[in-house]
Amino acid sequence: MTGGLAAQWNVLAVGGAVCFLILWGIARTRAGLPVTVREARGLATLRRAVRAAVAAGRPVLFVPGTRDLNDPQTVAALAVLRPVARLVAEAGGRLLVPTCRSLVMQEARHAGREGFRDAGRAAAWDDAAVTYVTDDALGFVARVDGMIARERPGACLLFGAFAAESLLLAEGGYQVGAVQVAGSASPVQLPFLVAACDDVLVGEELFAAGAYLCGDTARIGSLLGQDLARLLAIALILIGVIVTTGATLWGGPWATARAVLLDLLQPR
Amino acid sequence: MSRARRWAAAARDLDRRWLYLMLLAAVVWPLLAGLRFHDRPSSIVRAVFDRVEKLPPGRPLLLSLDYSPSSAPELEPMAEALTRHALLSGHPVCYLSLWPAGNNMIDRVVDRVIRKEFPAARPGREYVVLGFQEGGQMLINSLRDSLAARYRTDVDGRPLAGLPALRGVRGVGDFGLVISLSAGVPGLKEWILYAGDVVGVPVAGGCTGVGAPQFFPYYPQQLVGLLAALKGASEYEAALHQRYPRRVPADQRAGLGMGPQTVAHLLLVALILLGNAAWWLAGGRRP
Amino acid sequence: MRRPAPRHLLAVVALLLVAASFAPRGADAGAGWRWLVFADQHFSLWFSVLAVFAFVLGGINLLAQHLARVVRRRPDWPYSVVTVVSFLVVLVAGLFKLGGLPGLQGSVTHPDSLFTRLFEDVLSPLHATLFSLLAFYVVSASFRAFRVRSLETAVLMIAAVLVLLGRIPFAGLAGHSVLSALPFEDVSLWILSVPNTAGQRALMIGIALGTVALALRMILGLEQRGDDGEGPA
Numbered sequence: 132m133t134g135g136l137a138a139q140w141n142v143l144a145v146g147g148a149v150c151f152l153i154l155w156g157i158a159r160t161r162a163g164l165p166v167t168v169r170e171a172r173g174l175a176t177l178r179r180a181v182r183a184a185v186a187a188g189r190p191v192l193f194v195p196g197t198r199d200l201n202d203p204q205t206v207a208a209l210a211v212l213r214p215v216a217r218l219v220a221e222a223g224g225r226l227l228v229p230t231c232r233s234l235v236m237q238e239a240r241h242a243g244r245e246g247f248r249d250a251g252r253a254a255a256w257d258d259a260a261v262t263y264v265t266d267d268a269l270g271f272v273a274r275v276d277g278m279i280a281r282e283r284p285g286a287c288l289l290f291g292a293f294a295a296e297s298l299l300l301a302e303g304g305y306q307v308g309a310v311q312v313a314g315s316a317s318p319v320q321l322p323f324l325v326a327a328c329d330d331v332l333v334g335e336e337l338f339a340a341g342a343y344l345c346g347d348t349a350r351i352g353s354l355l356g357q358d359l360a361r362l363l364a365i366a367l368i369l370i371g372v373i374v375t376t377g378a379t380l381w382g383g384p385w386a387t388a389r390a391v392l393l394d395l396l397q398p399r
Numbered sequence: 400m401s402r403a404r405r406w407a408a409a410a411r412d413l414d415r416r417w418l419y420l421m422l423l424a425a426v427v428w429p430l431l432a433g434l435r436f437h438d439r440p441s442s443i444v445r446a447v448f449d450r451v452e453k454l455p456p457g458r459p460l461l462l463s464l465d466y467s468p469s470s471a472p473e474l475e476p477m478a479e480a481l482t483r484h485a486l487l488s489g490h491p492v493c494y495l496s497l498w499p500a501g502n503n504m505i506d507r508v509v510d511r512v513i514r515k516e517f518p519a520a521r522p523g524r525e526y527v528v529l530g531f532q533e534g535g536q537m538l539i540n541s542l543r544d545s546l547a548a549r550y551r552t553d554v555d556g557r558p559l560a561g562l563p564a565l566r567g568v569r570g571v572g573d574f575g576l577v578i579s580l581s582a583g584v585p586g587l588k589e590w591i592l593y594a595g596d597v598v599g600v601p602v603a604g605g606c607t608g609v610g611a612p613q614f615f616p617y618y619p620q621q622l623v624g625l626l627a628a629l630k631g632a633s634e635y636e637a638a639l640h641q642r643y644p645r646r647v648p649a650d651q652r653a654g655l656g657m658g659p660q661t662v663a664h665l666l667l668v669a670l671i672l673l674g675n676a677a678w679w680l681a682g683g684r685r686p
Numbered sequence: 687m688r689r690p691a692p693r694h695l696l697a698v699v700a701l702l703l704v705a706a707s708f709a710p711r712g713a714d715a716g717a718g719w720r721w722l723v724f725a726d727q728h729f730s731l732w733f734s735v736l737a738v739f740a741f742v743l744g745g746i747n748l749l750a751q752h753l754a755r756v757v758r759r760r761p762d763w764p765y766s767v768v769t770v771v772s773f774l775v776v777l778v779a780g781l782f783k784l785g786g787l788p789g790l791q792g793s794v795t796h797p798d799s800l801f802t803r804l805f806e807d808v809l810s811p812l813h814a815t816l817f818s819l820l821a822f823y824v825v826s827a828s829f830r831a832f833r834v835r836s837l838e839t840a841v842l843m844i845a846a847v848l849v850l851l852g853r854i855p856f857a858g859l860a861g862h863s864v865l866s867a868l869p870f871e872d873v874s875l876w877i878l879s880v881p882n883t884a885g886q887r888a889l890m891i892g893i894a895l896g897t898v899a900l901a902l903r904m905i906l907g908l909e910q911r912g913d914d915g916e917g918p919a
Contacts, residue, residue, distance in 0.1 A: 135710030203897045233747035269816040294583045302823040316893045318613045326831035334889045338896035349908040353899040415826040438855040468810035469817035502795045534734035541730040615883045630853050661854045671832045678833045
């Protein structure tokens with residue numbers, strides 16, 4: 132027999148602690164605990180970019196990544212789409228949302244429609260603003276780059292999971308002079324987005340962006356829980372660094388402590 | 400504005416099409432001139448090579464080709480070198496893929512390496528092709544305990560039960576080594592997390608250049624070794640040639656690509672330095 | 687209108703899968719654990735079946751949208767004709783295994799089949815062409831991005847140059863003792879193994895926390911679409 136609770140109790144303990152902290156954060160925030168969320172710099176750039184694009188009579192392009200709804204980054208990107216749609220509607224602009232998956236198209240239409248409704252401009256929404264192109268990422272980027280060249284958006288917002296097409300999209304936007312804001316938790320693509328975009332939401336800032344823009348208490352509460360879980364991770368790392376350094380330099384009880392720590396935290 | 404500053408401003412704002420032309424020349428010239436750069440395996444590549452060498456005789460290895468044609472220039476040389484190595488050292492290879500284009504990628508490797516260089520090799524005996532199935536990490540999940548949960552036969556209809564290439568293999572954990580050549584998701588990370596970490600099977604990998612930084616945190620605890628980009632493939636080919644000099648030529652596919660890569664990288668370094676020099680000489684600001 | 691059934695199904699399946707990852711495996715595991723492992727494996731199979739249906743849905747959507755564009759003569763409708771025709775040609779070639787071994791058992795990737803020819807001679811070169819654009823775009827993006835404006839950008843530029851040089855096989859330059867002794871490959875490996883690994887691990891921890899939080903909100907039904915719960919404040 133392999134695996135089981137006896138072998139993975141440490142994974143369960145750490146996972147359980149993280150889940151508890153997140154749930155505690157959500158519960159406390161919903162009970163009225165005031166929590167202030169620092170605005171990521173990229174979100175201020177996003178607001179300015181949308182207003183400037185609409186003022187210049189140019190559309191706003193929003194790409195919710197190239198993966199399906201089962202990817203958390205896609206869900207996070209769609210959470211950003213609704214407030215972006217509200218911003219565009221309030222400014223009286225035009226929104227273009229090409230998608231790479233048919234299910235994402237359905238959800239993006241819903242998010243866009245709700246965003247326009249939030250701005251009191253439900254009648255101005257057209258489902259044709261959200262299009263499904265193709266499942267093939269390179270075919271998708273070929274179409275979107277063509278769309279960028281023809282429509283000349285004033286703002287390109289690239290949020291979600293991307294693969295190699297991120298730089299192709301970002302360079303396309305740069306070439307038409309669009310202000311570009313990206314948000315992704317794909318570590319591989321972040322360097323390209325940082326190099327080619329005006330501002331980038333890195334890693335979990337993408338997940339936090341939806342919370343900040345919507346003001347939803349559950350999302351803000353889970354941000355609080357995540358920050359506490361991060362503190363826990365930092366504490367464990369510091370303990371590990373101190374113990375391992377001591378074991379390397381002095382041995383003796385430090386080495387024993389390191390062995391105990393490894394035994395506690397090592398996966399089996 | 401002085402002439403130097405004008406030149407610097409022009410260099411700083413250089414039309415990107417000149418950059419593209421320079422890159423084109425940097426890639427084409429070494430190919431036409433036949434520039435060759437032989438490589439030496441680094442420690443992270445040597446780790447994969449040695450693991451394959453040290454597998455018990457006849458122990459099969461699993462090779463998952465998780466890429467599409469767009470990444471084939473970087474990953475296919477790795478697949479070919481690993482296939483050669485496995486067959487030269489007497490280890491059957493089991494091919495599968497998590498990507499829809501994987502079947503074609505597997506066919507190309509089988510065609511170019513096995514059928515041409517190992518004509519005596521037989522499907523089911525020296526190698527077996529399971530092919531692509533949808534599911535990504537869910538597929539890996541299903542295969543953990545038993546290959547038969549998802550594959551009853553190979554792509555040509557041979558029942559898996561009784562195939563000499565899979566002797567002693569029931570689930571993924573029974574392979575001597577799992578190697579994923581991965582261009583994205585699903586790929587190497589899923590093999591590490593859902594196979595290596597759960598059942599303890601050693602996992603090695605190959606990846607594109609852009610993907611390499613994300614796999615270094617897994618080395619060496621969860622990842623035996625890593626072939627990163629064309630350089631990694633070239634290093635593996637060098638190790639293969641060192642070990643089997645009579646069977647494997649010095650000039651292999653990835654090694655031939657090192658010429659253009661070298662010149663292109665030197666061009667890129669020069670352009671970065673030029674761009675910085677021009678930026679500072681022109682006053683550090685763009686109008 | 688509230689729709690609790692999908693949320694409840696999501697919560698039950700998600701919790702079962704999490705529990706299954708802690709289940710002991712082996713013939714001597716308890717019956718309850720064995721049922722959990724059984725469910726885990728079969729959920730995996732069902733997800734794959736759902737994914738196939740998503741392919742079908744995607745294909746139908748693709749056809750519907752592009753046919754609508756052609757019929758209504760929307761802008762760029764000739765490209766939609768190309769899309770629909772290409773889709774149908776590849777579908778027919780693959781379904782009926784034109785040119786290859788016929789029948790249900792015939793391999794769709796037979797070397798002589800039309801499907802394989804379309805893949806090798808059309809799709810592969812198209813993919814390679816689009817992907818090769820990246821090389822050019824990397825050059826123009828690097829030329830713009832690696833400008834030293836601060837201490838951080840200076841470190842970025844130096845690291846980029848060292849890693850670029852580290853991808854050059856200096857060590858293999860036999861006969862050039864100076865060039866072959868240059869330590870760029872080792873320096874590049876150190877940059878990737880130490881500072882890069884530190885940054886990647888921090889990113890991974892943060893992303894994992896964000897993913898866990900999102901999953902928890904979805905399991906508890908707190909991740910609202912907006913039409914059946916809280917909207918923006």
